[in-house]
Amino acid sequence: MKNFDEQTLARRITYLLKWGIALSSLTTLLGGLLFLIHHGQTKVLYKIFNGEPAFLTEVRYTFKQAIRGNSVALIQLGAVILMATPIARVLLCLLTFAKDRDWTYFLICTLTAILLICSFAGVFISL
Amino acid sequence: MDHLSFSAILFVSSLFAGLFGALSGLGGGIVIVPLLVLGFNVNTQYAIGASLIGVIATSSGSSITFLPKRYANMRLGMFLETATASGAILGAYFASVAAENLLQILFGIVLLYSVFAARKSQKNTEEVDMSHDRLSDKLKLDSSYPVDGSWQQYRVHRIPLGWLLMFIAGNLSGMLGIGSGALKVLAMERAMKVPFRVSTTTSNFMIGVTAAASAGTLFHLGYISPPVVMPLIPGVLIGSYAGSKILMRAKLSYLQLIFSIMISLIGIQMIYQGVT
Numbered sequence: 001m002k003n004f005d006e007q008t009l010a011r012r013i014t015y016l017l018k019w020g021i022a023l024s025s026l027t028t029l030l031g032g033l034l035f036l037i038h039h040g041q042t043k044v045l046y047k048i049f050n051g052e053p054a055f056l057t058e059v060r061y062t063f064k065q066a067i068r069g070n071s072v073a074l075i076q077l078g079a080v081i082l083m084a085t086p087i088a089r090v091l092l093c094l095l096t097f098a099k100d101r102d103w104t105y106f107l108i109c110t111l112t113a114i115l116l117i118c119s120f121a122g123v124f125i126s127l
Numbered sequence: 128m129d130h131l132s133f134s135a136i137l138f139v140s141s142l143f144a145g146l147f148g149a150l151s152g153l154g155g156g157i158v159i160v161p162l163l164v165l166g167f168n169v170n171t172q173y174a175i176g177a178s179l180i181g182v183i184a185t186s187s188g189s190s191i192t193f194l195p196k197r198y199a200n201m202r203l204g205m206f207l208e209t210a211t212a213s214g215a216i217l218g219a220y221f222a223s224v225a226a227e228n229l230l231q232i233l234f235g236i237v238l239l240y241s242v243f244a245a246r247k248s249q250k251n252t253e254e255v256d257m258s259h260d261r262l263s264d265k266l267k268l269d270s271s272y273p274v275d276g277s278w279q280q281y282r283v284h285r286i287p288l289g290w291l292l293m294f295i296a297g298n299l300s301g302m303l304g305i306g307s308g309a310l311k312v313l314a315m316e317r318a319m320k321v322p323f324r325v326s327t328t329t330s331n332f333m334i335g336v337t338a339a340a341s342a343g344t345l346f347h348l349g350y351i352s353p354p355v356v357m358p359l360i361p362g363v364l365i366g367s368y369a370g371s372k373i374l375m376r377a378k379l380s381y382l383q384l385i386f387s388i389m390i391s392l393i394g395i396q397m398i399y400q401g402v403t
Contacts, residue, residue, distance in 0.1 A: 006201060010194045017187045024184075025361060032134070032357040040131035044354070046169040051349030058347075075353035078360065079180050083342050085187055086335035093205060104266065108206055112336065115212045119343035124216055 009096050013089055020085030024078045031066070031074025038071060059120070087116045130354060133167070138358035140166065145185065145366020149374060151386040153241055154334070155363045156182040156305040160234060161393045165400065169355060171227045175304030176350030179342040181363040182306045186335035188364050189371055199328035200270050200321065203283060208333050210290045211297030211311070212340040218301025219341035223348055225302070231401030234303050238394035241309035242387045255281050256320045262286040272325050281322050289319040301341030306334040 055061040056076050063080075065073035094109035118124060141155075144162055148155035156178045163174035193199065222230065260282060263269055268283040283289075292314035296307040311330035315321040321329070345351065 007197070009201065010197065014191050014194050017191050021184070021187050021191070021364070025364070028357055028360050031353070035354065035357065036131055036134060039354075041129050044128045044130055044133040046167070046173050046352065046355060049170040049172040052352060053349075056351070056353065057349050072353045075357045076351070079351055079353070079356050080346075082180060082183050082187070082360070083339050083346065086183065086339040090205075090208070090336060093201075105202065105205065108209060112205070112208045112212050115209075115216060116336065116340055116343065119212075119216050119219075119340050120346075122344070122347035124220065124344050125347050 005096070005100060009093065012092060012096075016088055016092060017085060020081060020088065024081040024085070026078075027066075027081060028075050028078030031071050031076075031078060034069070034071035035075060058122075083120070087113065087120065090116060134354070134358040137163075137167065137355075138362045141181065141359045141362025142366040142369075144181075145363040145368075146370040146373075147366075147386055147390070148185065148363075149189075149367040149370025151242070151245065151383060151390055153245055153390065154182065154306040154308040154331075155185045155367050156338075157238055157241060157390065158393070159359065159363070160304050161238075161397050163355070164231065165393070165396055171230050172222075172350050173352045173355050175222060175230075176342070176345050176352065177355045177359055178304035179338045179345065180351060180356050181359050182300075182304070182338040183335050183342065184360050184364050185367045186306065186331055186338065188368060189331050190335065192368075192371060193328050193331065196273070196328075198272050198324050199332045200268070200272075200283075200325050201329075201332065202266070202270070203268050203315070203319075203321070204329045204332045206266055206268065207290065207293045207315075207329075208336045210293035211300065211307075211333055211337040214294040214297025215301035215337050215341040216344060218298040218303075219344040219348075221298070221302045222304075222341075222345065222350075228401040230303065232398050234305075235394045235396075235398030235401065237299055237303060237305070238397065239391055242391050242394070244309045244313050246387055255279070255322065256284060257282055258284075260284045260286065270325075272322060279322070281325070282320075284320045285318050289314050292318055297337050297340070300334075300337050301344075306338060308334060 055065045062076045066077040090113045097106040144158040145155045159178040159181050160174045163169040263283040271278040271280045296310040300307040312326045315326035
C-alpha cells in the first residue's frame with residue numbers, strides 16, 4: 001500500500017496544476033484577443049529567426065508591459081505562468097519533504113529547483 | 128498570410144496535433160515542430176520554443192487526469208527529474224548553437240525512432256522482477272500500483288543506467304522541443320523494469336519539469352514568440368484532452384497504426400527538409 005502522504009501530495013499537485021493552466025489560459029486568451037483586434041491584419045513572418053525584443057525575454061519587463069495591457073506581453077505572460085507551474089510543483093514537493101524530514105528527497109528536489117530557477121533567470125546563457 | 132488566419136488555422140491544426148499525440152502515445156510536441164516548420168513555414172527555432180510551451184501544457188493537463196488514479200511513481204519521477212532537467216538545459220544550449228538543418232535531420236531520426244519504440248512498448252507483457260536493488264532500497268523507489276482493484280508491488284532496478292538514459296531524453300527534449308516521452312518510457316520500462324502503466328504516467332509527470340528546464344533558457348534567447356504560442360496552447364490542451372478520453376474508451380490498434388505511419392512520414396519529410 002501507498003502511504004497517506006503521497007495521496008495528499010498528489011491532490012495538492014493536481015490543484016496547483018489546475019490553477020496554473022486556468023490562469024495561463026485566461027491570460028493568453030485575453031492577450032490573444034487584444035492582439036488579433038490590433039494586429040489581425042498584419043502579415044505573418046517567422047521564416048527567419050530574429051529573436052524577440054527585451055520585454056519578451058525578461059520576466060519582469062514582460063510583467064510590466066502586460067500590466068499596461070500590451071497584447072503580446074500578455075500572451076507571453078501566459079506562457080511564463082505555464083513555465084512557472086512545474087517550478088511551483090517542485091517547490092511544493094520540496095516543502096513537503098522538508099516537513100516530513102525526508103532529507104534525501106529534500107535535496108533531490110532542491111537540486112531540480114535550482115536548475116529550473118537558474119534556467120529561468122538566464123544564468124546558463126552567460127556561461 | 129495575416130495573423131488572423133494564421134491563428135485560426137494554427138489553432139485547428141494544434142487541436143489535431145494534440146489528438147494525434149495522445150492517440151499515438153507520443154505526446155503533442157512531436158507533431159508541433161513539423162507542423163510549424165513544414166506546414167506554416169516557421170523557423171525551427173521559433174517552432175522549438177512554441178512546441179516546448181505546448182509540451183508543458185499537455186503534461187500539466189494530463190497530470191490532472193491521471194495523478195488521482197495513482198499509477199505514477201512520484202518519487203521515481205522526482206529523482207529522475209534531476210537527470211532530465213540537467214540534460215534539457217544542456218540540450219537548450221545545443222539548440223542555440225546547432226545549424227537549423229542539423230536540428231531538422233536529428234528531429235526526423237528521433238521521430239522515427241520514437242514511433243518504433245512506442246509500438247514496441249505497447250506489445251510488452253507486464254512481468255515483475257521482485258529482486259532487491261541496493262540503490263532503489265536506499266532511495267525508497269519501490270512502490271505499488273493499482274491493477275484490477277488490488278495493489279501490485281514492483282521494484283525499480285538499474286538506477287544509474289536509467290538516470291543516464293533520462294539525461295539523454297532530457298537532452299533531446301531541450302534540443303528539439305519535444306517531451307521525449309517515448310525515450311522516457313523506454314528508460315523506465317526496459318532499463319529500470321518499471322511496469323508499463325507506471326512508466327507512461329511517471330513519464331508524463333516528469334515532462335513538465337523537463338520542458339520547463341530548457342524553456343526557461345530558450346525564453347531568454349527569444350525562442351518563444353507570443354503570436355506563434357497563442358493559438359497553440361488552447362489547441363493542444365483541448366486536442367490532447369479529447370485524445371486521452373478517446374483512448375480510455377476504445378481499443379484503437381488500427382487507428383494507432385495509421386497514426387504511427389503518418390508520423391513516420393512526417394519524420395521522413397523532416398529529414399528531407401534538412402538535407403535539401
